[in-house]
Amino acid sequence: MTTTKTESLSTVPAAPxxxxxxxxxxxxxxxxxxxxxxxxxxLLISPPDAQLGNTIRIIYMHVPTVMAAYLAFxxxxxxxxxxxxxxxxxxxxxxxSAAEIGVLFFAVTxxxxxxxxxxxxxxxxxxxxxxxTSAVLxxxxxxxxxxxxxxxxxxTRATRCAIIGLVAVVxxxxxxxxxxxxxxxxxxxxxxGTIDPEMGGTQLFAMxxxxxxxxxxxxxxxxxxxxxxxxxxxxxxxxxxxxLEERRLESSPAQxxxx
Amino acid sequence: xxxxxxxxxLCIIGAWLVTFGAVGxxxxxxxxxxxxxxxxxxxxxxxxx
Amino acid sequence: xxxxxxxxxxxxxxxxxxxxxxxxDAATPALDxxxxxSPAASTGNSKSLRTYVAMGAVLALxxxxxxxxxxxxxxxxxxxxxxxxxxxxxxxLGDQRFRMQGNVVDGTIKKTDGGVSFVIAYGDKKLNVVNxxxxxxxxxxxxxxxLEGEFSxxxxxxxxxxxxxxxxxxxxxxxxxKKAQADADLRSGSSG
Numbered sequence: 001m002t003t004t005k006t007e008s009l010s011t012v013p014a015a016p017x018x019x020x021x022x023x024x025x026x027x028x029x030x031x032x033x034x035x036x037x038x039x040x041x042x043l044l045i046s047p048p049d050a051q052l053g054n055t056i057r058i059i060y061m062h063v064p065t066v067m068a069a070y071l072a073f074x075x076x077x078x079x080x081x082x083x084x085x086x087x088x089x090x091x092x093x094x095x096x097s098a099a100e101i102g103v104l105f106f107a108v109t110x111x112x113x114x115x116x117x118x119x120x121x122x123x124x125x126x127x128x129x130x131x132x133t134s135a136v137l138x139x140x141x142x143x144x145x146x147x148x149x150x151x152x153x154x155x156t157r158a159t160r161c162a163i164i165g166l167v168a169v170v171x172x173x174x175x176x177x178x179x180x181x182x183x184x185x186x187x188x189x190x191x192x193g194t195i196d197p198e199m200g201g202t203q204l205f206a207m208x209x210x211x212x213x214x215x216x217x218x219x220x221x222x223x224x225x226x227x228x229x230x231x232x233x234x235x236x237x238x239x240x241x242x243x244l245e246e247r248r249l250e251s252s253p254a255q256x257x258x259x
Numbered sequence: 260x261x262x263x264x265x266x267x268x269l270c271i272i273g274a275w276l277v278t279f280g281a282v283g284x285x286x287x288x289x290x291x292x293x294x295x296x297x298x299x300x301x302x303x304x305x306x307x308x
Numbered sequence: 309x310x311x312x313x314x315x316x317x318x319x320x321x322x323x324x325x326x327x328x329x330x331x332x333d334a335a336t337p338a339l340d341x342x343x344x345x346s347p348a349a350s351t352g353n354s355k356s357l358r359t360y361v362a363m364g365a366v367l368a369l370x371x372x373x374x375x376x377x378x379x380x381x382x383x384x385x386x387x388x389x390x391x392x393x394x395x396x397x398x399x400x401l402g403d404q405r406f407r408m409q410g411n412v413v414d415g416t417i418k419k420t421d422g423g424v425s426f427v428i429a430y431g432d433k434k435l436n437v438v439n440x441x442x443x444x445x446x447x448x449x450x451x452x453x454x455l456e457g458e459f460s461x462x463x464x465x466x467x468x469x470x471x472x473x474x475x476x477x478x479x480x481x482x483x484x485x486k487k488a489q490a491d492a493d494l495r496s497g498s499s500g
Contacts, residue, residue, distance in 0.1 A: 019293030
């Protein structure tokens with residue numbers, strides 16, 4: 001292949017053997033750099049908190065993962081809207097890929113939060129407003145993925161998912177404002193809401209490096225997941241083509257005998 | 260008191276491990292899935308939109 | 309598939325399934341694309357199984373959602389009473405279980421046989437608390453806590469202390485510690 005198609009290779013790059021590309025590799029390297037900084041500052045360099053002690057180090061995972069999840073869910077919502085308007089595979093794939101990544105990050109957020117709660121509050125879980133609304137949010141997006149798993153015509157499936165993707169995003173402001181609207185156990189907003197988050201310098205640096213790392217990993221994953229989804233659709237088309245071809249071969253001798 | 264500190268340490272390590280473990284495992288599964296599918300899908304269709 | 313020309317074929321394709329006249333293979337004989345129910349049609353069976361599993365998952369999630377909303381509305385609507393509110397509603401609350409929020413008064417924490425006792429204050433009201441079981445590690449004076457328990461006479465009997473954390477994070481030995489202490493003093497109702 002390389003020897004016979006040298007000319008075309010110079011203009012058209014070889015087909016990728018995976019979901020990676022130059023872009024994702026650069027993005028991945030930058031994400032990795034921020035992850036190393038986040039580990040160094042979050043686990044080693046930053047001092048313990050005056051009240052929380054070392055438990056604050058859980059916050060360095062809890063907040064970035066929830067921000068990555070929110071970003072993913074917002075991308076799902078925008079893609080859902082765009083799908084209902086444009087009706088293209090691109091928006092369907094982008095929306096569903098982001099929903100899956102959002103569920104991943106949000107589930108991790110809840111686990112991290114429960115571990116933090118065990119140490120700080122003394123309990124893993126209470127049905128207080130922030131936690132209850134978070135549970136509702138997670139269940140709705142798992143529902144999105146479950147509805148997507150129901151075998152259906154791709155266009156029907158995409159429309160169903162787009163509607164859920166638009167409805168479920170309403171949960172984000174509810175979860176975010178739950179600490180203001182109702183009395184609960186969870187503390188107030190750490191980021192997005194307070195102009196100056198009440199954190200010390202090194203703590204803030206640890207938090208924001210983890211936040212940047214989380215967002216970069218989220219975007220990096222989204223690109224890979226989108227491409228894997230695109231390949232899965234092509235493979236599924238291929239399977240359908242093959243099945244049709246088999247039927248065609250089966251039916252042709254019978255047709256021949258008939259005439 | 261050492262028992263309580265033990266819980267704290269376990270929870271902190273647990274949170275970081277869960278985060279890196281879950282995201283890492285998911286990333287690996289997506290990339291492996293992409294490689295597997297790339298072997299099935301013909302080269303001319305392996306172009307992202 | 310065994311086709312007998314003399315007998316009317318029951319598997320004659322539905323006309324609506326026939327190819328579009330303008331499609332490239334319209335000239336070729338009609339292709340049977342009706343779903344197969346024979347054992348050979350494994351793809352069809354696995355697809356319907358997938359449908360049932362996925363539908364089951366959706367239904368299960370709807371059920372879980374209902375449970376969560378029930379739990380949430382029961383608890384979250386009024387997650388706790390402040391000490392002054394609880395004292396004001398002493399008669400209505402009777403001996404029912406509820407959550408109460410307040411600040412632990414400095415110098416009142418005493419170890420007891422089964423746990424710890426202390427005074428909790430909020431607004432202009434104070435209340436003696438007897439907690440059974442060891443308090444959480446972060447339990448200390450001047451911090452806001454939520455207690456789970458019930459009134460017993462003029463005391464509050466709790467079995468779970470939840471530490472409230474306000475979103476202030478301070479590096480150890482930083483100036484902010486003083487500010488946090490000042491805030492806590494203010495909150496613990498020094499006016500009362």
